[in-house]
Amino acid sequence: MSANELSRRTLLTGLIAAPFVASASAEAAWPNRPVSVMVPYPPAGGADTTARILYAKLGTLLGQQFVIENRGGAGGTIGEALVAKATPDGYTILHDGTAYSINGALYSNLPFDYVRDFDAVGLVSLVPNILVVTPSVPVNTLADLIAYARAAPGGIDMASSGNGTLQHLSLELFRFMSGVKVNHVPYRGGGPALNDVIAGQVKFFFSNGSSVVGMIQGGQLKAIAHTGKGRLKTLPDIPPASDTLPGFEAYEWNGVFVPHGTPPAIVRTLNGAINEAIGSPEVKARFEQLNIESRQNTPEEFSAFVRDQMARWGKVIKDANIKLG
DSSP states (O other): OOHHHHHHHHHHHHHHHHHHHHHHHHHHHOOSSOEEEEEOSOTTSHHHHHHHHHHHHHHHHHTSOEEEEEOOOGGGHHHHHHHHTSOSSSSEEEEEEGGGGTHHHHOSOOSSOHHHHEEEEEEEEEEEEEEEEOTTSSOOSHHHHHHHHHHSTTOEEEEESSTTSHHHHHHHHHHHHHOOOEEEEEOSSHHHHHHHHHHTSSOEEEEETTSSHHHHHTTSSEEEEESSSSOOSSSTTOOBGGGTSTTOOOEEEEEEEEETTOOHHHHHHHHHHHHHHHTSHHHHHHHHHTTOBOOOOOHHHHHHHHHHHHHHHHHHHHHHTOOOO
């Protein structure tokens, strides 16, 4: 081979390799500019609350700002659609919640696919629902409530924070597993539902566990069970519903996703930072105040968790014949 031919081939090889070297360098340097975090729900809700706790810590750990954008509407699908179409470079991420595992069964014509268009990064939080009751109602346990409902001629009215929400699905799961008659009373959010339960207009509600601790401790609401496992640190006297209805479990969860095709090195870096953040003393203390559980996890473990949630709630949605579009 002539010297000129060798020189030409060397230059060509360098030109081919250059984009890969640049790409690897960019991945290794991630993040080197602010990261956009899509929270597909309004401010001040559960997902927004955990996001603001988490990303303040991630900003410190990774040395870049994580900018939260709230884009609510249509059960989270508006914001989710935007991230599904975003460039998979690690600079647009999705901080989503339980609706991620529900919406695919509720909506038939979404412009994206939850399995195809996103990659799981890590589970951030788990929050059980708490079954709260108007204090004047003569029930103190889940067994009491089942007996009370069976004795009521038309069953019981139970509030939810809206059609297709986890509170609605918890209600349906309770109806299926207990065999009692439950009349669904949907509200436009958890706040209005709680107000009416306190006032006694509707007497029963599976509420998000992080939003009612003060109301329970202050005597405005009576709590008779929660939908997680074991005992809650903030409310240790409340038993899990599974003590009475074995297998009953329902969690509000939050986790992080990226557009499909995001480089694995970025996914690993982000997952490691999430695990470090949720294990830090300041984040753990804040989560405990809000009845939020967390655990170390890998992207693979989180992906398996999401698939399980999709299967669980998909069955409830099918059995209850719930459709939103």
